[in-house]
Amino acid sequence: MARSQPQNAPDDSDALEHAIAGVAAAMADPSRVKMLSALMDGRAWTATELSAVTDVAPSTASAHLNRLMNSGLIVCVAQGRHRYYRLAGSDIAALIENMMGVSWRRIDVPKSSTPASLRIARTCYDHLAGEIAVQIYSAMAKQGWITPEGSTVTLYGQQQFAALRIDLSQPGRRKACCGCLDWSERRFHLGGYAGAALLTAFNAQGWLTRQPGYREVAFSEAGIRHLRQVFAITVAD
Known part of the structure; x- marks a missing residue:
């Protein structure tokens, strides 16, 4: 006899949709977009550097970075006493480039707006x-x-x-x-x-x-x- 599904079991039929929405929400902030754009140079940046790029307070930058990490868009690399942030991979870079x-x-008028x-x-x-x-x-x-x-x-x-x-x-x-x-x-x-x-x-x-x-x-x-x-x-x- 088939076992019935517990009434309180989580329904994962919408898991993909929720995951996509989560990634989109993580990117839906101009400051976080600036951080991701800066990291498109392929290098690892410190929180202080990313704070300067986005012109936000260090505490605000830290919150943004945590949001991006929790969404799997960036990773943190520890080097001695320092912490650096970079994109999570080339697939994330391709996503940002396509966006x-x-x-x-x-x-x-993109021609006149793009820096030469x-x-x-x-x-x-x-x-x-x-x-x-x-x-x-x-x-x-x-x-x-x-x-x-x-x-x-x-x-x-x-x-x-x-x-x-x-x-x-x-x-x-x-x-x-x-x-x-x-x-x-x-x-x-x-x-x-x-x-x-x-x-x-x-x-x-x-x-x-x-x-x-x-x-x-x-x-x-x-x-x-x-x-x-x-x-x-x-x-x-």
């Missing part, structure tokens, strides 16, 4: 975004580095990455390659493990420089020269 794109469509430095080149968590990143993705697709839908690095692409001293053999559980919709350009840039490895290599080889605490990146003369040689991309002065 930026959706929200940007509600602004009448962000449009040209910036980080999207741990990979490149902006005009140059979109051009790199387009060049990779045209040259056959990646499949047309951007989900796989081709054998030729693996050879080209290797020529740039980039090893794609151990992506772990992460997607080896994917197209990430750029919120300012409305086109794809390279995401996934390949996108992260590309940014790391560009930085290590001195092709670009990053400023701590900022998403903007600046390409060096060597980087501009290699962009032209490898991807046929011309960067304006």
